[in-house]
Amino acid sequence: MHIGILTLRLSLPGCRSLKEKRQRMGGLHERFGRQPAVAVCESGDLDRLEASEWTFVAMATTSQKVESLLAEIEDKVQRGVDGRVMEATRERL
Template structure:
């Protein structure tokens, strides 16, 4: 299983208010969700009328599919007539067969719990 994550930012030079920004943000989110099976949310610069940061996530059994979907989202954002993409970062993480062998997240935190009394027995 693979999880792909994309973070990108856009500048909306013509936006003079949060209402102007919301129309661009809503339009992009609806377009992405209507065409691609991904999750997308505005995650940053929420109070700035000329800037928006998005997070996109996708899960697949293929890293290639994750990469293609995230590239498609970035392409859609890059061709907006009223906004410019200013930043983009992508990461694809492999979770192994059924998620086994994943370390660094909650599994590692549980293995290194300093309050776990089972180690003293």
């Protein structure tokens, strides 16, 4: 079994409340947490209004499938969130 971890740090310029932050993040947990091979959590910057950090853990039988899952997640976050991805880091276990 292969495991990969993707951590995304996002900038949310102009965000004025935690409620707005949740709305702008567009339900990342619900969207990606439904996939049986992916676990997701907001892992940092919980109380900062203009920043957010999310970690995604993907597991599959091949490293290529893990990489594909993480690339798909990163692409969807970049296109679907009202903010900018400032940093993306990947790890393999």
